[in-house]
Amino acid sequence: MPHTIVTGVIGADTHIVGNRILSMALEDAGYRVVSLGALTPAADFIRAAIETAADAILVSSLYGQGELDCRGFRDLCIEAGLSDILLYVGGNLVVGKQPWDVVERRFLDMGFDRAFPPGTRVEGALAALAADFAARDAKGRASMKAALPGNGRR
């Protein structure tokens, strides 16, 4: 079964174009995409991910307020029983000229698995997803082998 990915633009941000392109590219790559569009509150990402049993949430933010909007996002996921869900964030995440490695660190510390700078091409995000899912699937197989026979849980 294809992996399911939730996409959307977080907070009071209406920049939808990049997110649309990303969602289309994900669909073309064979993922099941649940596209929430612009102006999406953090809680809506979480609700959608629960209902669709999503494997990853890709958060876009382009208006410089991403840091405020994304605070506590991983905590919300943990609270909702999605502790292991893959979380990416990308776009113009902060205002002003700040070094990318500092910005990236800040979002990784918030619990995002990856953060992407402005100007990232969709190929970059697709390659990262493929690598992360492959790593997780390998880990999943290893733990299944370790599990007792008859235990059918994923």
Place this chain on the structure above:
Amino acid sequence: MTAALLIDFGSTWTKLRVLDIESGKLLGSAQGPSTVATDVNVGLDAALASLERAMGRLPTFAHRLASSSAAGGLRMVTVGLVRELTAEAARQAALGAGARLVGAFAYRLTARDVGEIEGLAPDILLLCGGTNGGNSEVILHNARALAESALRCPIVVAGNRETTDEIVALLSRDGRTAIGAANVLPALDTLDIEPARAAIRDVFMHRIVKAKGIDRAGARIDGVLMPTPASVLEAARILGDGVDGRAGLGTLVVLDPGGATTDVHSIGSGEPATPGVIRHGLPEPHAKRTVEGDLGMRHNAAAIAAAVGIDALAAAAGVTPQQASAALARIEADVEAIPATDNEARLDDAMVRAAVDIAMTRHAGTVETVYTAQGPVQVQRGKDLSEAAWLIGTGGAIVHARDPAAVLRGACAQPAKAMQLRPRAPRLALDADYLLYAAGLLAQVDPVAAFDCAQRHLRIVE
């Protein structure tokens, strides 16, 4: 002339309407007591005797169809996953099927939840959860919890399609009726409640009617097709959307303030009427019914007074707060009382205006301005009914109000409630002969005749 007999087995009355299928005319009306608790035939016979007196002679009926809101209505419990998503979609499906929702559950059912559901003893349970290809764990967990429970009622399963067969097999293992239907929320942006509604209606027609003893009317009628609120929604739907050969009236709203609840039905897409507005939240049902359990003209009169404030209600009625309280006390003591004095009639008018106003506030969508870095943006939640072409009142409380037009106007857009997407300038009309339910029933066998009857008998008030 070809006559159809349409029966409403209500909680207080057994109502009859006779419609002429050829001309769309109302040929006769009558009512008798509600006798579902003992034998429905007694009330039906009394109503038919009264009908015969009114009409002179009973015609031969080509159709004899019934709806029922007796014996507590169709008491339903819904179970979904996320409260705002599949649990809400399940609620919409149940309300659209004409149910009286007695419980709505979300996420994993706990032992306490299951105990509560057993206590509620619903007529039907609607089990949902997960989009197609989405979460399956929770609905499976909930199905197992229900399978192990003492609950014996039929269960309609309309969740993640991957789980449906397994769940139906699991639930029907010990003789319970379980019926699979298409997912109410196949994808987050797609609401598909019609199949679940059809399944609920089917269970109602073939099982609930029997369980409630309404089937004792037996061969005297062709069938008890649906709960009465569903037949009203059906009538609203054919009026708004039209039928083959008849153009519909467009977006419309039906207000039905009753003794125990106030129902609002709207037909229309509810898409933003203003360009550039962004829609948020779950997709809305084209035919939407909301039920306000706290707004009943008789059983919940005190709740209406509490919602408005007794002083404001008294002022709206033009009586003193003492007079209003006295009238309320009389209603509470006897819920079947009809206004005996001028003050009581004024209070009833003020209450129906308040009930309709509040119910419309809850039914209509809202638009909110969100200030973004790119400027203000309008975000809509729920249905935009601002362009509704018709606003129709049904039920005694509106029809017999001293100024029904004023009651209906109270449900329209108001400058002080600019955020609410209420009808701005609809035509106002009354279902003065109380035959929307009858048209909804007739629509099942003859949609054109039903449309003609419903349209012909709308009394236009403005």
